[in-house]
Amino acid sequence: MTISGNPEITLYNNPLPKGCELCRLGSKLVVFISGECGDSCYYCPVSSERFNKNKMFANEAEVSNLMDYIYEAYRMGALGAGITGGDPILAIDKVTSLIRIFKNEFGEKFHVHLYTSGRYATNDALRELSEVGLDEIRFHPLKVEYREALKKAMKYDMDVGIEIPSIPGEEEKILELIKWAEKEGVKFVNLNELELNERNFFQLNSRGMNVSHGITGVKGSFETAKKVIEEFKESRITVHYCSSVYKDVVETRTRFLRTIRVSAKPYEDFTGEGTLIRAIVRTNQNLDILYGEKIGDNVYSVFPGITDELVKKLDIDELKIVEEHPDSRRLKVSEKVLKSNFEP
Ligand code: SF4
Structure with a gap:
């Protein structure tokens, strides 16, 4: 043996x-x-x-x-x-x-x-x-x-x-x-x-x-x-x-x-390390949620691959890419702000 x-x-x-x-x-x-x-x-x-x-x-x-x-x-x-x-x-x-x-x-x-x-x-x-x-x-x-x-x-x-x-x-x-x-x-x-x-x-x-x-x-x-x-x-x-x-x-x-594999949303991307990537968009305009979902007032969670297209088409107040653990805590690993005119 x-x-x-x-x-x-x-x-x-x-x-x-x-x-x-x-x-x-x-x-x-x-x-x-x-x-x-x-x-x-x-x-x-x-x-x-x-x-x-x-x-x-x-x-x-x-x-x-x-x-x-x-x-x-x-x-x-x-x-x-x-x-x-x-x-x-x-x-x-x-x-x-x-x-x-x-x-x-x-x-x-x-x-x-x-x-x-x-x-x-x-x-x-x-x-x-x-x-x-x-x-x-x-x-x-x-x-x-x-x-x-x-x-x-x-x-x-x-x-x-x-x-x-x-x-x-x-x-x-x-x-x-x-x-x-x-x-x-x-x-x-x-x-x-x-x-x-x-x-x-x-x-x-x-x-x-x-x-x-x-x-x-x-x-x-x-x-x-x-x-x-x-x-x-x-x-x-x-x-x-x-x-x-x-x-x-x-x-x-x-x-x-x-x-x-079991529970990611269709608009979420992932890394080989087992983390999820999504884009968070804040806009007053109506966003076609085919590529994401509405998660708050004027805030959407969308597929990160379409952010360039969104920037061209929409008036965006805030745009960021977040990387998170996929379990229920959704612990944030990183956040990259691509655009921000938003004052909370
Ligand atoms: S203290 Fe208790 S929980 Fe900790 S290693 Fe010993 S037996 Fe296990």
């Missing part, structure tokens, strides 16, 4: 878990169900805005009710969802209701995976999750006691795996955990590149960990994962390394391109 993937982006020894395969297609909705967690890992990647807060996000957008996840799943043409937190099992009622809604709305094949530390994964919680159709559960057993939860989960009809950060210098600890997992029949182990963020940077820096490549990946994390995967290249258990670059750039970009 060989190791597949692109060095420093993603490496794996065996076929990937289904949840990861769908993520690579940009087809997994990211469900952040609540930031509440009973643990406090020094490397925790959850931002201050979310950690220990009872907030929900669908992909990058904050949402207020479970149906918002369904709207976002439609917007991106999702084939599945990954439920994360905090520890989602602390919000078990919301999680089970949401999985039921997903399966009713999109069918049994809509693939749902969930992350948990295992701390609260009782038999009752796992049975409930399995009964509503959870397909895959990923544990982050930061304490040896939490491993019991994996053994319990394997009694139910769902794929059971481990997902942990690849911490530089912790090869021996990771090897021991994977050997244990292989012996117990765990299906896969995902090693995430350790990421530095605004919340954990002090803790990581004080342990001598700094950024290596990309924007957030910690130096030595890839090398640790590579050494570990090499040890398991002939094994049955899947060991898979996923880099921060992959998550931030490839997965997000693929998801954005998918969202554009």
